[in-house]
Amino acid sequence: MSGLSHARQDGLMAAMDAIEVADGQCARGSPRWRRNRSIEVQRGFHDREFTILGWFALEYLILPESSSSKRRLVILISGRGSNMQALVRACRDEAWPAEVCAVIASRPDAAGLSWAHEQGIATGALYHKDFPNREAFDTALAEEIDRYQPDYVLLAGFMRVLTPGFVNHYAGRLVNIHPSLLPMFPGLHTHAQALATGVQLHGCTVHFVTPVLDHGPIIAQGCVPVHGGDTPDMLADRVLAVEHQAYPAAVRWLVEGRVHLTADQRVEVDGEPPRLFRGVDAA
């Protein structure tokens, strides 16, 4: 290029550089090769930067949003926890937009705890005898529950009367299943009460909890017939089977955001699904 002016030489060098950079051709170690390497390194660095940025966005911006769209559930039990198991299974098998974050028992020997633990669910237990009074127990229970920041707290055979302070703390987020067709037979021994009164239809109720015992807006009910010759245990088994239908269905509506309270404290469910579940032999 000796016969060319400096300006033309520079222009030609730049054009050749561009072609060689594009083609990846040039002698190893030459200024052009070094410049190409530098461009490649920068490109690689940018690629890595974008990969790292992408990972950060996924990990801290996108994924938390999708997992926060899952409703967080804490289930309280006192014993075998068959309703808790029905809820956990339905949540998992039907891929609810929810996760059961913890199962907490009112006694350390509650049989349902080991099942929950085997499912990989966090468990906890508070024993009421370790607390001086009901308020102290409920305060400690609320602290334990709130560690999981639940959207809903589900009482599933939780055999403790809760203080108004506790109930109000979870207003609109606390749900119970009671083994009778409320408002009939609040309290204990509901199956014996049903047999004693001669009702022909018995069942269960899923309801929001209010400070009044076994009372509150009804989300779903399940019904079974009462047969002549039934014992309380026979009736309890029949009711339990329909509890395992009604409770998961009601909680699914909740986590899907379909449950609303009217001004007069009645429940409405979007899509108006049937809210009465019939047990096996309740035609």
Ligand code: GRF
């Ligand atoms: C169920 O009948 C529930 O309605 C009542 O206690 C029983 C608990 O059973 N509150 P499980 O522990 O869910 O098996």
